Amino acid sequence: MFKEAKDGPVKAITANRLGDGLVVFLTENGAWTRNLAEARLIADGEALEEALVYGRAQHDARVVIDPYAIDVTTDGEDPQPIRLRERIRADLGPTVAYGDAERAALAARAAPKGG
């Protein structure tokens, strides 16, 4: 289903929320946020193991489903996942417009120009 992060200096823990299935990230205080910028960034090692154990306990406590670690880069202003799959998840939706937003964009494009 997904590849566990195996390298890279910084990790975040991600999962899907049980009740609505939406993507979340583990924060410093053990809560879950929709915003990766608010996530706890963890170096490899004991701290990561502890965070994953905590995530698993949150899975068992019916807060989230199937937590796992992802590689994150902090080169830019905000942390960004390294893998495209995780970047798409962290953006909280597809890379394309959908629903009414897509319909509006297509309609605007089709409308006669000028005026």
Add this chain to the structure above:
Amino acid sequence: MYRYDEFDAAFVHERVEQFRGQVVRRLSGELTEEQFRPLRLMNGVYLQLHAYMLRVAIPYGTLNSGQMRGLAHVARTYDRGYGHFTTRQNVQFNWPALKDIPDLLDDLAKVEMHAIQTSGNCIRNVTADHFAGAAADEIVDPRPYAEILRQWSSLHPEFSFLPRKFKIAVTGAPRDRAATQVHDIGIHAVRGDDGRLGFSIYVGGGLGRTPMIAHRIRDFLPAEHLLSYVEAILRVYNLFGRRDNKYKARIKILVHETGADEIRRQVEAEWERIRDGVLSLPADEIRRIEAYFAPPPLEPQASDGLAGARAKDPVLDLWVDQNTVAHRVAGHAVATISLKPVGGTPGDATADQMDAVAALADRYSHGEIRVSHEQNLILPHVREDDLPELHAALADLGLATPNAGLITDSICCPGLDYCALANARSIPIAQEISERFAEPARQREIGDLKIKISGCINACGHHHVGNIGILGVEKKGEEFYQLLLGGSGDETASIGDIIGRGFAGDEIVGAVETVVDTYLEHRSGPDETFLAAYRRLGQEPFKEALYGGG
């Protein structure tokens, strides 16, 4: 179309309440995720990249307008205002919250719909020709037989835990619009020498990581034996299909490893044992089911105004030419509503569009709608003289793209934008292709050309049977796309050839254009389709154009 009887309604209602209890127990902690997962999957609930996804069955792709309004209601009330019509004639909602899904299913049940057997190792939604009941070339409407198969396969106790999922497709016409030869069982209606109705039976087709074309194991099966013969196939598969390796568990692998002749022998032997038992279809029962699919009262008529309207309006003329086909009743047409607007997401429709299509179906198509495996909608019974009004209404809705069967009418899976299994995005590739080839005159010059795009090897986008197939893979962390040529899902079914090394995301559409330009350069004339030209020419001119000599 088929209407639920009391048994159906009670059964679906009970199933909704059963799932409601399971969701409550999951949320309260009585069920672990590991315990709950198979239960939710049996009710069509997946966990995808961003959220839960619900897959709703549309039996043999047939909907009435009330059901389409029901889908619009679900999209608006429980989702983000849209749905995605799939390559199995189903619809998927991408964002429902788990806690809401029991209510959602309850609302669906009110319009006689459900999500049962849209996942799991069972017999999935039976698919059929999307022009069923209307096509001029039809031997018989395949939907009564698809419905008989649906009733037989729903919660069939012997076949609820098969080695792997199982897909059946039925066509009632010689022109195979249902991709039957890439299904576990493909069923083709045929007439015997004495005019009797029967079926040719194909077994062992499939796509995914091991694509295979089905073998015909029986040329003519009298119609009354359909269920017993299909049951015999399922029994052989259930007994001998591999359960040790999910990648080798589909019936296509069993047929391939055992040999089609031996599978035929085993099926025929089992069938001989059960053929005249309880599964024989009495003529009265076939007629009873057929009555649900009785065609609307269409009178043959001459078209008064269509030719004149087309002469005055080239946009209408183009749409009628490309998106409508002959109906079996003179003066009528089968109209394809393209869900492939240039730059849009293939197969998506908003709740407002669904409601509007339902209203148009009521007004112009006797309330009937079909979903095609090519991810479009069909109004099957439109008076030719109503086509100008229908076209104008569709244009206002952004649903009048005149591209049915053309290069911008791509099949496309959700890919990495939504799917937890995907390795690469497919929607942006389809969008870029449709933008590159958007010009209607250019599309028409290219002619019939089916592009099919999958975001992973599971092949939900049918890339193996695309005239041009595109498979997204992940290579060193980047999206990469393999190009396949020469596939077809029609009655001349073939698996496409991987043409060479793959292309980066920013190269693949250019590669498609190179292939198309090569076809235009080498075709014998405008009547030679891409597929025919490829079969005549072989890979070489395309390889040469894509990769150069040496």
